[in-house]
Amino acid sequence: MRAALIATFLAAFTVASLPAAAREPVSAADYRAAADAPPATAAQVIATRDPPLIAYALELSHADSRAHEKALYVATTNLRALTFEMSRNPPPSDEDCAHTLGASRFAEQYARLGVINDQLGNFEAVIDANESALACEPRVASYHASIASAKLTLGHLDEARAAAERGHAIDPEDEDVQDVRARLDFMQERWADAIARFRLQVLDEHYGDYARCYLWLAQRRAGVREPELPNPKQDEKQPEPPLRKQWPAPILDTLRGELSEEGLVAAIRDAGHTDGEAREWLSEALFYVGELRLAEGDAETARRHFASVVNLRVLNFVEYGMARAELRKMRASGRD
Numbered sequence: 001m002r003a004a005l006i007a008t009f010l011a012a013f014t015v016a017s018l019p020a021a022a023r024e025p026v027s028a029a030d031y032r033a034a035a036d037a038p039p040a041t042a043a044q045v046i047a048t049r050d051p052p053l054i055a056y057a058l059e060l061s062h063a064d065s066r067a068h069e070k071a072l073y074v075a076t077t078n079l080r081a082l083t084f085e086m087s088r089n090p091p092p093s094d095e096d097c098a099h100t101l102g103a104s105r106f107a108e109q110y111a112r113l114g115v116i117n118d119q120l121g122n123f124e125a126v127i128d129a130n131e132s133a134l135a136c137e138p139r140v141a142s143y144h145a146s147i148a149s150a151k152l153t154l155g156h157l158d159e160a161r162a163a164a165e166r167g168h169a170i171d172p173e174d175e176d177v178q179d180v181r182a183r184l185d186f187m188q189e190r191w192a193d194a195i196a197r198f199r200l201q202v203l204d205e206h207y208g209d210y211a212r213c214y215l216w217l218a219q220r221r222a223g224v225r226e227p228e229l230p231n232p233k234q235d236e237k238q239p240e241p242p243l244r245k246q247w248p249a250p251i252l253d254t255l256r257g258e259l260s261e262e263g264l265v266a267a268i269r270d271a272g273h274t275d276g277e278a279r280e281w282l283s284e285a286l287f288y289v290g291e292l293r294l295a296e297g298d299a300e301t302a303r304r305h306f307a308s309v310v311n312l313r314v315l316n317f318v319e320y321g322m323a324r325a326e327l328r329k330m331r332a333s334g335r336d
Contacts, residue, residue, distance in 0.1 A: 161184055185197055
């Protein structure tokens with residue numbers, strides 16, 4: 001596998017060097033009618049106007065994204081450096097790696113390759129790298145979690161579940177394993193399990209308001225009209241911070257109907273982000289609001305929100321992977 005894996009890394013470097021539009025073109029037809037369509041009436045314009053988050057995504061998609069290109073350049077440079085390092089001192093075959101004195105070092109190298117390829121959106125290479133890491137160190141639960149997360153992004157949910165359960169068998173307390181199992185419960189619509197897992201995460205301040213968003217949405221998808229959210233644990237020495245001032249609290253406010261989608265866009269704009277940072281926040285907002293639209297029964301609007309997440313190409317954010325998986329599910333079910 002090692003020779004094939006190195007070849008995959010070199011191919012990944014070549015692909016990642018291309019402009020984003022050349023790697024994964026996205027048709028504007030996913031977002032609006034053709035430019036040469038007949039003039040619309042005022043009522044039609046209002047009825048077909050892009051939702052605020054999607055309109056903002058279109059704006060950023062057409063903008064010059066130096067931050068995005070810089071991130072790709074840094075990742076490809078790191079990939080080249082690590083591949084060169086491994087070529088100077090090649091790891092043993094997967095069958096022999098666990099029995100060598102340098103097994104843990106080789107495993108760490110493979111894990112780093114997995115991280116870099118995740119940043120580049122080369123998810124098959126992420127899987128290959130972590131499988132080789134496991135060949136060197138079979139008892140590391142987080143490597144299974146990385147494989148599960150990459151398979152989730154690719155839409156292979158049953159395979160992702162199997163990898164996550166292997167990680168859970170090694171270390172049930174591993175945070176990466178817990179996170180991907182909860183997201184798989186959500187993606188596979190196991191609402192009782194998802195609610196239970198995210199409820200535990202909400203009580204752990206490590207996960208913050210993202211778990212609250214998932215918990216609220218899982219309850220809505222399960223048919224609960226007014227979801228309940230427990231308060232996270234607080235350090236007794238520290239006062240509870242005002243949630244509305246902390247991201248992603250504005251997303252949660254939008255899910256609960258306390259903030260409009262226009263208000264959510266304003267919250268992102270008012271934060272004074274660079275283009276790259278705005279893309280990150282917007283990707284998150286689009287995904288969770290897309291899930292809200294799905295809970296409300298508006299599959300088409302949800303699809304457009306998820307497509308906008310993919311188009312923004314914040315590749316290493318879990319929302320990118322979740323949006324891709326949702327789109328794949330919608331295509332498979334005929335809702336796309």
